[in-house]
Amino acid sequence: MRQKLKLGFDNYAIRAFGWKAPRLIDYAAALKLDAILLSDPDVYESTAESYLKQIKSKADDSRIEIQVGMLSICPGSRLFEARRGTAEEQLRLSIRIARVLGSSVARCVLGHGDDRKSNGGIEARIAETVKVLKNVRSFALDSGVKIAVENHAGDMQAWELLTLIEEAGREFVGATMDSGNASWALEDPLHNLELLGPCALATGVRDSVVWESADGAVLQWTAMGEGTVDWKRYFARFAELCPNTPVQLETISGRPIPIPHLRDEFWEAYPKARLHEFMKFAALAKRGLPKQPFSAPPGVDTKVAEQEFQKTELERSVNYCKEVLGLGLK
Numbered sequence: 001m002r003q004k005l006k007l008g009f010d011n012y013a014i015r016a017f018g019w020k021a022p023r024l025i026d027y028a029a030a031l032k033l034d035a036i037l038l039s040d041p042d043v044y045e046s047t048a049e050s051y052l053k054q055i056k057s058k059a060d061d062s063r064i065e066i067q068v069g070m071l072s073i074c075p076g077s078r079l080f081e082a083r084r085g086t087a088e089e090q091l092r093l094s095i096r097i098a099r100v101l102g103s104s105v106a107r108c109v110l111g112h113g114d115d116r117k118s119n120g121g122i123e124a125r126i127a128e129t130v131k132v133l134k135n136v137r138s139f140a141l142d143s144g145v146k147i148a149v150e151n152h153a154g155d156m157q158a159w160e161l162l163t164l165i166e167e168a169g170r171e172f173v174g175a176t177m178d179s180g181n182a183s184w185a186l187e188d189p190l191h192n193l194e195l196l197g198p199c200a201l202a203t204g205v206r207d208s209v210v211w212e213s214a215d216g217a218v219l220q221w222t223a224m225g226e227g228t229v230d231w232k233r234y235f236a237r238f239a240e241l242c243p244n245t246p247v248q249l250e251t252i253s254g255r256p257i258p259i260p261h262l263r264d265e266f267w268e269a270y271p272k273a274r275l276h277e278f279m280k281f282a283a284l285a286k287r288g289l290p291k292q293p294f295s296a297p298p299g300v301d302t303k304v305a306e307q308e309f310q311k312t313e314l315e316r317s318v319n320y321c322k323e324v325l326g327l328g329l330k
Helices: 011-017 021-030 049-061 087-101 113-117 121-135 137-143 158-168 179-184 189-199 231-241 264-269 275-287 302-323
Strands: 007-010 035-038 065-072 105-109 146-150 173-178 200-204 207-213 216-222 247-249 257-259
Touching (some): 007 302, 011 302, 021 049, 065 087, 121 137, 121 146, 146 200, 158 173, 158 189, 173 179, 179 189, 179 207, 189 200, 189 231, 189 275, 207 275, 216 275
Parallel strands (some): 007 247, 065 105, 105 146, 146 173, 173 200
Antiparallel strands (some): 207 216, 216 257
């Protein structure tokens, strides 16, 4: 059954090319996609309104919906880039860019799984992020842009992100739902979808393979259809929970992530872990088989090899989504 869902990609999927916004839009158009998430502020050669309007016009001509993003808005996160200004300044800029480009959302993140081990744990980082969000509430509402906070790099489980959204205010904050990062945070992507789907404004979608190891498990992302996620079931439910939200492919393949949950100290970062949720993740690991990480072939320049690998993984995923899952409007 064909799902009437918009299909696009996050520019991070082909980050090795370093393309700017115009080239990325051309590429999305060539793949006959409906949307693109420009998650990196450096894709813009300028933030002047005149330049941004040219980008919007280019996307409109190709019938490409733009979503805008940035990285961390949590001052206490290891990912926060103070060189770009305060969290509020960075977020207001992202909202302004979104408004000019016609994006209804500004995607951002709290941080990284390592933030769970920081002083005060993830609850302290959530409190800092909520404070930043509340400080820009009026600006976001006046701009007509909602802020979409992602479950990113193992920082928050879905229930924790929901707590953040509720504390900040659903009237202007929602989720960027990342299926791959769900597995990093000990979740089954289908369970993550059930919790975040109703408030998902943006997405980051890729397949995952999880397998058992001596210390617990290993996660590695892969092209769509080559992992252990039941995508037909996933998108049937996706279409019910968030039918207007674009499916943004963010393939980050070939990068193994150890999850040593059999070590006692591992759980210090998850003092409120929910056993029934973890058991769904453990079931994924039971089904998975090890995959080889990416490495450049002998004699091939590493950057060139990464570019080819990233492009191939994304295009294979686009084809799977279109031909097997029936995603996309074009």
